[in-house]
Amino acid sequence: MSDLKASVVETQNGFHVEGYEKIEYDFTFLDGVFNPQNKQLADCYERWGRALAVMDLNIYNLYGEQMQKYFDHHKLELKIHKTMIGEKAKSMDTLLSIVDSMTDFGIIRKEPVLVVGGGLVTDVAGFACAAYRRNTNFIRIPTTVIGLIDASVSIKVAVNYGNYKNRLGAYHAPMHTFLDFTFLKTLPEGQVRNGFAELIKISTCGHLRTFDLLDQYCERLIATKFGRVDDESGEVRKAADEINRSGIYEMLKLETPNLHEIGLDRVIAYGHTWSPLHELTPDVPLRHGHAISIDMAYSATLANGRKLISDEEHHRLLNLFSRAGLSMDHVDFNEEVLAKATAAILKTRDGKLRAAVPNPIGSCVFLNDVTAEEMNAALRRHKEMMKEYPRNGEGLDAFVDSSDTGYTLNDVPVEALTKGQPSTNGTHTNGIAQKMANGLPNGLKEVLANGYENGYKN
Numbered sequence: 532m533s534d535l536k537a538s539v540v541e542t543q544n545g546f547h548v549e550g551y552e553k554i555e556y557d558f559t560f561l562d563g564v565f566n567p568q569n570k571q572l573a574d575c576y577e578r579w580g581r582a583l584a585v586m587d588l589n590i591y592n593l594y595g596e597q598m599q600k601y602f603d604h605h606k607l608e609l610k611i612h613k614t615m616i617g618e619k620a621k622s623m624d625t626l627l628s629i630v631d632s633m634t635d636f637g638i639i640r641k642e643p644v645l646v647v648g649g650g651l652v653t654d655v656a657g658f659a660c661a662a663y664r665r666n667t668n669f670i671r672i673p674t675t676v677i678g679l680i681d682a683s684v685s686i687k688v689a690v691n692y693g694n695y696k697n698r699l700g701a702y703h704a705p706m707h708t709f710l711d712f713t714f715l716k717t718l719p720e721g722q723v724r725n726g727f728a729e730l731i732k733i734s735t736c737g738h739l740r741t742f743d744l745l746d747q748y749c750e751r752l753i754a755t756k757f758g759r760v761d762d763e764s765g766e767v768r769k770a771a772d773e774i775n776r777s778g779i780y781e782m783l784k785l786e787t788p789n790l791h792e793i794g795l796d797r798v799i800a801y802g803h804t805w806s807p808l809h810e811l812t813p814d815v816p817l818r819h820g821h822a823i824s825i826d827m828a829y830s831a832t833l834a835n836g837r838k839l840i841s842d843e844e845h846h847r848l849l850n851l852f853s854r855a856g857l858s859m860d861h862v863d864f865n866e867e868v869l870a871k872a873t874a875a876i877l878k879t880r881d882g883k884l885r886a887a888v889p890n891p892i893g894s895c896v897f898l899n900d901v902t903a904e905e906m907n908a909a910l911r912r913h914k915e916m917m918k919e920y921p922r923n924g925e926g927l928d929a930f931v932d933s934s935d936t937g938y939t940l941n942d943v944p945v946e947a948l949t950k951g952q953p954s955t956n957g958t959h960t961n962g963i964a965q966k967m968a969n970g971l972p973n974g975l976k977e978v979l980a981n982g983y984e985n986g987y988k989n
């Protein structure tokens with residue numbers, strides 16, 4: 532929520548206006564946000580007696596009934612706008628359909644829209660709220676790891692437009708964000724891993740204790756969906772809660788002084804230097820988490836070459852990516868891509884590379900003076916090292932599939948449903964060949980691509 536204070540003074544030829552915007556918003560950790568015993572969400576809607584929710588259809592199918600019961604229990608009317616969402620549907624059309632529902636509902640001043648889903652839904656619906664009557668409140672309930680620890684930590688909201696990713700958007704803070712990690716119970720493992728990469732990012736460059744915990748519990752965090760399934764002793768959940776709390780806190784501390792992203796030396800841009808261009812280079816684009824992991828692993832090799840991290844730290848970090856099933860290399864991550872990605876990022880970072888690298892793990896420095904020779908030598912060494920790792924440093928579930936493009940209904944590609952093919956539920960295989968054979972919706976790469984040469988504004 533924001534509040535603008537401004538003053539006006541007369542000048543010789545006109546007026547001068549000076550204003551300050553106060554922004555405030557809260558986060559609440561709450562497992563079981565739709566558990567009728569937990570009143571926190573209902574309290575937010577008590578004064579309105581009703582709520583309009585915007586949800587990902589998959590989430591509705593999984594949690595709609597529970598949510599309805601929650602609102603019934605608290606005697607609050609609930610109207611739900613369901614949306615099938617994917618990178619292709621992160622569009623103005625989807626935004627406008629949400630706007631229509633807001634009008635039909637007759638949303639009134641200050642009444643918050645409830646937005647439930649992954650980063651895609653919270654981005655699109657958040658932008659609808661930013662634009663609706665210039666400013667409409669909303670409450671966010673993220674349901675993916677990316678949503679919980681990344682997208683919902685920021686106040687950026689957006690849609691893709693004209694083949695440009697996040698081309699239209701705003702900075703619009705929600706009133707409140709409920710962080711309920713029990714939603715992860717139903718999140719496919721590939722999506723959990725994808726979000727895990729962002730936690731490695733923030734901890735490697737910003738918080739050693741969190742890194743130590745990720746290192747200690749890596750496989751168990753992913754397998755138990757952050758301690759929300761099959762964690763009898765509660766040990767993983769305890770570690771997960773500490774990781775998530777410190778990861779989010781770290782991100783907020785780093786980014787809130789820079790809410791409008793004017794500063795360009797950003798710790799959280801670790802792994803986001805060469806990846807924006809590379810993410811979209813393979814025929815089937817890499818998942819964001821895998822693309823940034825390749826960048827982070829390579830950046831670590833570069834840092835190790837400069838003795839900014841020791842050999843031991845370097846191996847520890849690479850080993851963590853490998854254990855998490857995240858990618859550390861890809862055939863298309865080559866000298867040519869590095870050169871193109873460097874040129875592109877220089878444009879968005881005001882002429883400087885500003886590559887965040889760990890120094891040592893838990894903190895970081897920014898490199899601006901890396902020559903092409905040094906980059907290429909580090910790349911050769913990195914690729915050589917990859918031979919020592921399982922899968923030669925390739926990741927699991929590394930490429931986008933229909934669950935990222937909006938063509939999945941509860942894990943079953945819509946194409947399979949419409950063509951009456953057997954369900955592919957549970958067959959989130961790693962085989963790129965199979966994914967290619969399954970076929971991605973036409974133009975996916977264009978939709979994911981961006982006016983920036985490097986894919987998207989970093």
Ligand SMILES: NC(=O)c1ccc[n+]([C@@H]2O[C@H](COP(=O)([O-])OP(=O)(O)OC[C@H]3O[C@@H](n4cnc5c(N)ncnc54)[C@H](O)[C@@H]3O)[C@@H](O)[C@H]2O)c1
Nearest residue numbers: 589649650651674675677678681682685687714717718934
């Ligand atoms: N605003 C920001 O600062 C910011 C930061 C990071 C990412 N993003 C944006 O977030 C988007 C990606 O979001 P995402 O990774 O959360 O993906 P997503 O919203 O597409 O969700 C991924 C898939 O998981 C399904 N799903 C969501 N929650 C589920 C659950 N609990 N159980 C089962 N299935 C579930 C969805 O239906 C979808 O198929 C991108 O568009 C990216 O640009 C924004």
Ligand SMILES: [Zn+2]
Nearest residue numbers: 729803819823
């Ligand atoms: Zn990222």
